[in-house]
Amino acid sequence: MTATGDARPSETYSYLGPAGTFTEAALKQVPEAQGKIWRSVNNVGEALADVTTGRSTAAMIAIENSIEGGVSAAQDALATVPGLRIVGEYLVPVNFVLVARPGTALADVRVVNAHPVAYAQTRGWLERHLPDHGHIPAASNVQAATSLFADDSNADAAVAPPGIVDQLDVDVLAEGIGDNPNAVTRFVLVSRSLRIPPRTGADKTSVIVELPDDEPGSLLAMLEQFSTRGVNMSLLESRPIGDELGRYRFVMDLDGHIEDERVADALLGLRRFSPGVIYLGSYPRADRREVEYHSKYDDEVYIEARDWLRGILSGEPEV
Template structure:
């Protein structure tokens, strides 16, 4: 008798129709699984930590606005989690409103802060007096407009949400940067790591051990001396006291790569509070350029040479 596995539960930054759900639907297992919206990054990761969801899809970086602080902070604190995958989604926005609301009637606009930042030039040109009302997501703003007493006159959301809600599109393609994308990460509990593909990324959170001249350089040297390229580095406050930070870093490569593993060993000596957040396939599938002296083979040969010296064979 064949046993059919129960579909896994995945959570995402909701409600339905967000760019985050669009990213989740690009993961085949999630598209066939149970999808549960969460109101924010902290609640999504709480579901994962409690075992109520297998994994959570969250935005981590935007090509216009940079890192998403809520996600960066949520995965760097609390019980450890692992990034399993990443997805990059093109971002385009429309301005929607209920029937009867014209462009000249709009004074307050609801949307996520990142969406507002990516459309500010359009609003400066066409609705300079409009005030932004922050919402938890672009889709949440659109759904609120369908309520009896919304806090704003119009919303900025994805074209798909406009179709789902039946709201009237007053303007389309209002993003300031055509071709902008948002990077999302699928986060689960610690376990077996995704196998190296040759085109991978490793994410770590590195506390600054002490505030002194050269402290950041000591961290960066661990990567530079092994030929590990950094595709993203951001400082985030720990919240403990003023001037206390950790660095959120994306490095090219997998922990199974000798150069990356050696860099992490060095980092752990410099900053013992280092948090490994995962090694996973890059969304663009582009392998990094690795110099011959930083290849796995070069690390093996160097290790064999030292072993031979210790054993008196060289």
């Protein structure tokens, strides 16, 4: 259900609307959100502001696309808005249809309305079938179709999700227009909760790190914190910090949970390396694929090593 009015924070989830977006499809995968109030917002900033002010208990935002990579607006917001944690991730297959007002034929289309990300993922199809088309950016995939009925609309057609036909009286001019049929968008549920979801063996840990110094080898030293502990990175992207040219922060997804000894030890090393570490959360992987790593990085290996050192420091005789 959706709402625009006030509600108790425990009953409200924010998402990029309007109804029918891929973000709403991701929110439908959250069991805790079912039967609660869903608040449609216009952008990532508004969604996260709902969480930080307590208006919503959590917000669903897109964080990564298999075609376009990381969503920079979401990554930058998570790096600059304090007190946020990722508590879950969800995958949504992405496909698109080309829709128009009733009575419009494909040959009539000269201008297409589309969200910039959707346009990037359908541009090949559009250039093949509509080589002379123009593009008008839209705020969301659903808004692209909705705007066709505005009095000042200059678009003849829109790129939209397949479910748009359930909400608007539009004609579908073409189906499956995505350039990559395997395209997937990754969403994360963000809240203020400091409770870390229990580890499952199929987890991710997300962090954002700033290099402490701009000197040769700094990036390598940062990456070695993970390689020497057998921690794989499933995402590594750089984003400009913005205070001066050439300064970057790094957005990372690590395979594993903070309660895994190898991940915890890597984070300790990372913190010693750089004080600018933001822990965003550990949470179950959306694909539930168990994390694989060499047995020499098992929890028991780290525990035994600490016990060995403790014995030396306490003067216990070696057995």
